[in-house]
Every structure is written in C-alpha cells, then in structure tokens.
Amino acid sequence: MLCYEKKKNALTVRLSGELDHSVVTAIRGELDSLIAQTGAKKLIFDLKGLEFMDSSGIGLIIGRYKVMSRRGGSVAVSGTDARIDQLFRMAGIYQLVERLA
C-alpha cells in the first residue's frame, strides 16, 4: 500500500493498490509522521502502482501540500496515468504540485 525512500532532502512515497477515502484515512497520519521524522524538504508521490484513485487522492495530496508548505518544502507527483492526470487537472493540482515524468 505504501513504501518510501529518502534520498538527501527528498522523501519518495510509492502508493500501490486502490487509493480511496478508507486508505487515505489510514495513511495520512503515517505520512505526516514520516515528513516530520525525515525532515524532508521535498515530498514525491510515485503513483505508478495505483490501480484506482478517486477524489480522496486529491485531498491527500492537497493536504500534504499544506503540510510541506508550512515547513518551507514542496510536493511533486510522478507515475500519473491518463486517468489520475484527468482528476488532478480537474482540481488544478498542477498549480501547487510539480508533475515529474
């Protein structure tokens, strides 16, 4: 469901399976602890392994954007398929979050 890796100042979080409200509720606390523990300045969501995402995923990312902004950091996403991309564009996420290849 969630694994991560820290390199220098960047924390990469890989999500797999289905990202819905029940999963977001389960992982957002863990993510915020990871951000605090690692002191990362950049948070990268790798979404390549996701099989499903609804608007709960948008909420998760905007919420982490707020957390990282307060710490003077930033958020990026990678591995977005056409569908996730469509959801992100609908919510204007790319105004806040960088999209990596």
Next chain:
Amino acid sequence: MSVINEMRLDFAALPENEAFARLVISGFMLPLDPTMEEMADVKTAVSEAVTNAIVHGYGGGAGLVRLSASYDGEGEMQIRVIDHGRGIDDVPRARQPFFTTSPGEDRSGMGFTVMESFMDGLDVDSVPGQGTTVRMTKRIRLRDDAVPQRA
C-alpha cells in the same frame, strides 16, 4: 427502453465498503462489455457517492447505504446511491468544486464534480435530517452482441 437487468444492495456505512461497492458495480456492468474507461468512470463515480454517504451522510456513525443499479437494452445505466443520514442543507453549494464541510480532514470537495464529469447525468436530491439520493446515468456504448437480451 425497458430495464433488462437490475440489482439492489444495502451495506453498512463503513469505509471498507467503499471498495466493496466498486467491486459490485463493476461486476454488475460486465454483461454490457464496457471499455476500461467506461468501467473506471462508473467505479469512480460510485466510489465518490458512497464515500459521501459514509463520511457526510452518516458522519462516521452507523447506518445503511443503498446502492441500486439497472440498465436497459441500449446500454443506459441508472445508478442510485441512497443514505438516510443528515442530508445536505444546500445542494447547489455542495455541488460546487472544492466545497467541503470538513476542511481539516483532507477532503478535496471534488466528489460531485468528479461524478458530473465521469457520468452522463447527475441528480442530487436531499432533505436535511432525512437523507440524500444521488442518481446517476451512464450510457455504455454497446458493441455488437454485447447485451444478453431478454426473450
């Protein structure tokens, strides 16, 4: 066109049933031979409506969510998600992008916008204190020989 298949399911308003509802609606629409895209549209919209019922309708408390669906011989699906929770005070406002009543909980407020974008019709009927009914329509483009016709 008259309905050729229908289903109805009541389940507890628990977050783990969001995935269950997606599974059920995917299975129900299989005889229409939908594309991956159509299947994902419907799954996502149902996920949004069911999540709203659980999170907002019942506010995390106990209750039953009803998912019902039908389709006709032309591949038009009608889906309803019904709760008997607290209802929505101002439906037009709730349907606006980014509107959320729980800003501290990382809800994006995009649920209705997503349902509207991915489905061909969306109608929200709510009575405060009594509950909410979300009706959605999706036309699945039929390929030859797709639908098992009733005699």
